[in-house]
Amino acid sequence: MFEALGNKLQDILDRVGRESKLTDTQVKAAMREIRMALLEADVNFTVAKDFVARVSEKAVGQDVLGSLNAGQTIVKMVHDELIETLGGQAAQPTLKTEGNVWFMVGLQGAGKTTSTGKLAAHYKAKGRRVLLVAADTQRPAARDQLEVLANQVGVPVLKVADGETPQQTRARLEAHLKEDFRDLVIVDTAGRLQIDAALMDQLADLQSQLQPSETLLVVDAMTGQEALNVAQTFDARVNLSGLIITKMDGDARGGAALSARSVTGKPIYFSGTSEKLSGLEPFYPDRVAGRILGMGDMLGLIERAQQADLKAMEVKKPGDFDLEDLLVQLRQIRKMGPLGDLLKLIPGMSRALPEGFNVDEAQIQRIDAMISSMTLKERRNPKIIDGKRRKRIAAGSGHTVQDINRILKMHEQMKDMMKMLGRMSGPGGKGPGKG
Ligand code: GDP
């Protein structure tokens, strides 16, 4: 699903030129595509427009970075800015030693009740004494739904009664806490399908009684354009302190997260990743940035390549990738971490690799030994490695002829992979390049 957009951005990499500073034309051309990518990821159009304007201003005249070409530099800048806009690092809600009251708000179906259960499980596992409050009196079954979750987690639940006033709820909660000490109280509230003035009044009333230490807006990742309006309205009425983005396990690319975060400036604490109680993860801005751009972790790859200055990527011509290049590359890849992990960074590759695929250090060393036993002529032109040569190389490196055959076959496959990487950082790319 992400490949199509990844390819599109790769096309930009090819189209924008190879100068040492980014020009206005290059930036404009790239930004048109970036804006499309953002809109396709359901980022609100105002947010997308502002975002693109901000990055463009920074990008024009910027030096092309290290071993990257112009297109990669722009994509990296966009990616960095996205991470920044999404909040930089993963953030956590504030937790005092006691007296924590969290208020969960959001539209109906956003995942408030589910997330309340997930938070209870998460913080109970951290040793917190959690109490859930079922304050959604809107739908008859809503309080039971929370009770079921509370029982699963093994925490108590206080159910708000029909017709109870916010003052009464507060009094009951205080009485409950006197009997049974709890340091984290999470309040699940009612939602509506759309923003609704009466509901907002109700929420604001309960909030002013309970004085929560966190007011968390639960946003469905599939909300799309509307996410901006929802976040803005809730923030205006109940002053949000943070956000939770649910259903990140679905097809949604995360544009709602960017919209809600940009318009409120409030941190995104968690993402919901399944219907199960365990489906709660910290929100990682870098991952979501990649997802919004539709590039898998391609940017991580660009970045790591930049760090290790992986010159072997800049192969003379993608098809010319020979065994000497492979040797150079293997040695550089070893500096970058496990090869299996690296390959998985390439969009689509994780699906192409067999389950549990990994190339360990020892294996890389064996390949190194085998290639080292070849003459430079053989490495440059693997075609000449006939049966007799294979025997010699096998004996010389302490391996079998089958081992050598396998390496030669693997090299053929890698050649194909290099064609793909070559597109990212082709012969015209900035930097020394080989040959
Ligand atoms: P509420 O109306 O805001 O309380 O929403 P609920 O908690 O009742 O959730 C609505 C639906 O979304 C339910 O079917 C949940 O199982 C589902 N749901 C909630 N969070 C997630 C999530 O992170 N991933 C998935 N796949 N489903 C979720």
Ligand code: MG
């Ligand atoms: Mg609910």
